[in-house]
Amino acid sequence: MFRTRNLACFLSTTIVAFLIIPLAPAEKFTFRPYLDPDKTLNASLETIDGQDISINGVDTAAPSEPFTFDWGDGATSNAWFPAQHTYQNTNKNYTVRVTAHYSGGATDFVEVFVRFKPVNWSFVADPTVPDRFDIPSTPITPVSTLPGYLPPDGTQIFAVSDIGASERSAVEYAMSVAHWIQLRYVHENVTSEAAGAHAMLKQTTFPGSLSFWYTQPPTFTAHPDYLAGEIYFSSLFHEAGHIMTLNCPASFRMGGKIDGNMNAIFSEGLAGVFQHATAYEILNTKGRFGLPEDVLSMIKFDAIKTVVVARQSYARVFNGDSVVTTYNDPNTVDDETFNTFLTVVYVFVDLAETQGNFRKPLQRTMELFETFNQSDATKYQQPDNESFRSTYWVAALSYGFKTDLRDRFRDLGFPVKNKIYRELKSRVK
Numbered sequence: 001m002f003r004t005r006n007l008a009c010f011l012s013t014t015i016v017a018f019l020i021i022p023l024a025p026a027e028k029f030t031f032r033p034y035l036d037p038d039k040t041l042n043a044s045l046e047t048i049d050g051q052d053i054s055i056n057g058v059d060t061a062a063p064s065e066p067f068t069f070d071w072g073d074g075a076t077s078n079a080w081f082p083a084q085h086t087y088q089n090t091n092k093n094y095t096v097r098v099t100a101h102y103s104g105g106a107t108d109f110v111e112v113f114v115r116f117k118p119v120n121w122s123f124v125a126d127p128t129v130p131d132r133f134d135i136p137s138t139p140i141t142p143v144s145t146l147p148g149y150l151p152p153d154g155t156q157i158f159a160v161s162d163i164g165a166s167e168r169s170a171v172e173y174a175m176s177v178a179h180w181i182q183l184r185y186v187h188e189n190v191t192s193e194a195a196g197a198h199a200m201l202k203q204t205t206f207p208g209s210l211s212f213w214y215t216q217p218p219t220f221t222a223h224p225d226y227l228a229g230e231i232y233f234s235s236l237f238h239e240a241g242h243i244m245t246l247n248c249p250a251s252f253r254m255g256g257k258i259d260g261n262m263n264a265i266f267s268e269g270l271a272g273v274f275q276h277a278t279a280y281e282i283l284n285t286k287g288r289f290g291l292p293e294d295v296l297s298m299i300k301f302d303a304i305k306t307v308v309v310a311r312q313s314y315a316r317v318f319n320g321d322s323v324v325t326t327y328n329d330p331n332t333v334d335d336e337t338f339n340t341f342l343t344v345v346y347v348f349v350d351l352a353e354t355q356g357n358f359r360k361p362l363q364r365t366m367e368l369f370e371t372f373n374q375s376d377a378t379k380y381q382q383p384d385n386e387s388f389r390s391t392y393w394v395a396a397l398s399y400g401f402k403t404d405l406r407d408r409f410r411d412l413g414f415p416v417k418n419k420i421y422r423e424l425k426s427r428v429k
């Protein structure tokens with residue numbers, strides 16, 4: 001990655017007026033419009049073909065009148081899904097707003113991003129952000145730092161045909177920013193490997209991503225779809241969050257998804273919290289780390305997409321359609337904790353939005369998790385010890401947000417025990 005600090009300084013002393021005028025203040029990003037658990041509308045871009053696009057979606061509330069489509073080019077129309085539109089000007093990108101109308105005058109909306117223009121990947125690196133992310137273009141062999149844990153076979157590098165040079169350096173830079181942000185969430189209380197550079201490799205055996213948090217360098221894999229077209233930044237922040245949290249605290253790593261010291265809802269719950277906090281912080285930091293608008297819009301739309309998934313799980317738990325469970329049975333393929341850990345993610349985002357801050361409550365939450373020790377792990381590993389695992393989350397979040405969340409989580413069905421709660425809270429004053 002190259003640095004352009006000197007160039008930027010030179011420009012700012014000579015053509016100040018030109019630099020200042022076009023810089024509109026970045027609007028504040030908030031997840032709030034996407035957090036209402038009663039929301040039922042969802043839509044996404046189905047096809048894009050020349051000037052023509054099609055948007056498909058679903059609204060489980062089945063409104064009786066058609067949706068309103070504001071196509072972003074001055075045109076609006078009313079239609080059911082799927083809806084088509086033809087753009088005259090394909091030299092720009094559009095944000096389509098789809099509005100649903102319900103009886104009594106209530107409305108809901110979602111936004112769909114339509115990209116026609118090639119992506120502009122050029123960024124102005126913040127010189128205070130260290131290079132801590134690598135998408136290797138020549139093969140690497142991550143080495144295990146944990147006996148018995150081996151990275152799976154079949155990983156590859158992302159070739160130039162998968163990701164071009166300017167895209168590669170922009171993604172590396174965006175992920176270095178994420179690394180820098182996430183390292184502060186854990187008070188840098190991670191193994192030296194996790195504090196150093198992370199790497200991303202390619203795998204095509206399944207459509208997701210996988211973290212080898214226990215290797216040097218710490219690595220995760222992603223399916224090529226993650227980097228084709230709109231980049232799945234929220235998911236990449238999630239995987240980076242796994243590396244940070246599973247290697248924390250440095251003296252007693254929390255460990256893997258189903259077999260670590262603190263498995264199940266902590267692994268996925270924390271990664272889910274980290275991914276949304278990271279997106280929120282990038283989008284709301286002054287200057288936005290010099291990332292190009294195209295990357296910022298990818299971060300925004302992907303984080304909205306993933307927060308909606310968390311909201312849907314929360315709604316299932318909230319409505320009693322899913323029962324709280326905190327033990328991910330290693331003998332089954334399913335993750336029994338899916339709706340439960342996403343409920344925790346949702347509650348975190350909801351509370352952080354209310355406070356208008358993600359970083360401080362997350363740092364405090366991690367402060368309590370960093371007291372995790374062998375005695376905790378023993379209790380934690382008993383499959384039927386739902387109350388210990390549940391209360392750990394509730395105590396950490398209550399401390400994080402400086403508010404007693406026991407009732408809120410009890411209402412959702414978490415078996416919170418006062419004695420455990422008090423003991424955990426007493427560790428962090």
Ligand SMILES: [Zn+2]
Nearest residue numbers: 238242268271
């Ligand atoms: Zn995960």
